Amino acid sequence: xxxxxxxxxxxxxxxxxxxxxxxxxxxxxxxxxxxxxxxxxxxxxxxxxxxxxxxxxxxxxxxxxxxxxxxxxxxxxxxxxxxxxxxxxxxxxxxxxxxxxxxxxxxxxxxxxxxxxxxxxxxxxxxxxxxxxxxxxxxxxxxxxxxxxxxxxxxxxxxxxxxxxxxxxxxxxxxxxxxxxxxxxxxxxxxxxxxxx
Numbered sequence: 001x002x003x004x005x006x007x008x009x010x011x012x013x014x015x016x017x018x019x020x021x022x023x024x025x026x027x028x029x030x031x032x033x034x035x036x037x038x039x040x041x042x043x044x045x046x047x048x049x050x051x052x053x054x055x056x057x058x059x060x061x062x063x064x065x066x067x068x069x070x071x072x073x074x075x076x077x078x079x080x081x082x083x084x085x086x087x088x089x090x091x092x093x094x095x096x097x098x099x100x101x102x103x104x105x106x107x108x109x110x111x112x113x114x115x116x117x118x119x120x121x122x123x124x125x126x127x128x129x130x131x132x133x134x135x136x137x138x139x140x141x142x143x144x145x146x147x148x149x150x151x152x153x154x155x156x157x158x159x160x161x162x163x164x165x166x167x168x169x170x171x172x173x174x175x176x177x178x179x180x181x182x183x184x185x186x187x188x189x190x191x192x193x194x195x196x197x
Contacts, residue, residue, distance in 0.1 A: 005047075008039075008043075008047065009047050009057075010061070011037050011039075012033055012037050012039070012043065012044050012047055012048075013054075013057050013061040014037075014061065015033045015034075015036035015037035015044075016028060016033050016036075016044075016054050016055075016057070016058040016061075016106075017058050017061060017062060017102055017103055017106040018036050018102050018106075019032045019033055019036050020058060020102075020105070020106035020109045020110065021101070021102035021103070021105035021106045021109070022102075024109050025055070025109045025110070025112065025113040028054065028055065028058075029051075030042075030045045030048070030051075030054075031044075033054065052117065052119060052120060055110060055117075055120055056120060056123050058106060058110065059106075059107065059110045059124060059127060060127065062100075062103040062104075062106055062107050062110075063127060063131065065100060065103055066096070066097060066100060066103060068096065076089065076142060077142065081142070081143040081144050082144075082145070083145055083185060083186070083189065085144065086144050086145060086146070086185050086189060087181065087186075089144075090154065090158060090181050090184070090185055091178065091181050093158065094158055094161060094162055094165075094177070094181060097162050098162050098165050098166060101166055104162060104163075104166055105166060105167075108163070110124060111124065132151075135151055135155060136148045136151050136152070139151045145189050145190075146189035146190065147190075150188050150189045150190070153188045154184060154185065154188055154189075157184045157188070158181065158184065161177060161180055161181070161184075165177060
C-alpha cells in the first residue's frame with residue numbers, strides 16, 4: 001500500500017534528489033533515501049511503488065523547485081522589454097538554476113539513467129518538451145525581443161554553461177560567465193526582428 005502523507009512524500013523526494021546528486025543513480029536506493037531523510041528504515045518503500053517511481057518523482061520535484069514562482073513571473077511583466085532586460089533575466093535564470101546545485105546535478109543523473117530506462121526516458125522527454133513549450137509561451141507573452149528559436153537556442157547554450165559552473169567551476173570565472181550570457185543573448189536574439197528557422 002502506498003502512503004498518502006504529502007509532506008513526508010515531499011521530504012523523501014527531496015532526499016532522493018540529494019542522493020542522486022551525491023551518489024548518482026546507482027546509489028539511489030530506498031535505504032539511502034531513508035538515511036538522507038532521517039526516517040526509519042523501510043519508510044521510502046511505503047511511499048513509492050518502486051525505484052522507477054522514485055526516479056520519476058525526483059525529476060518532477062526538481063522542476064517544481066526550479067520554478068521561479070508566480071510573483072517573479074508577474075514582476076517580469078513590469079520591466080522594460082529590451083535586450084538589457086533580456087540579458088539581466090538570463091543572468092538571473094542561470095544564477096537561480098545554479099543555486100539549486102543538487103537539483104540540477106540530480107537532473108543530469110536522471111538524464112543519464114534515462115538512456116538505460118525507456119520508461120524514464122519517455123517521462124523525461126515529455127517533461128522537457130513541456131518545459132520548452134512553457135518557456136517559449138512565456139517568452140512570447142513577455143514582449144521581449146527574439147522568437148521561439150532564440151528561446152530554444154538560449155536554453156541549450158545556458159544549460160551547458162550551468163553544467164560547467166556546477167561540475168567544473170574553475171573553467172570560467174564569474175566575470176567570464178557573465179560576459180558569455182550577454183554574448184549569447186546578443187548573438188542569438190536577432191536585433192531587428194525574429195531569427196529564421
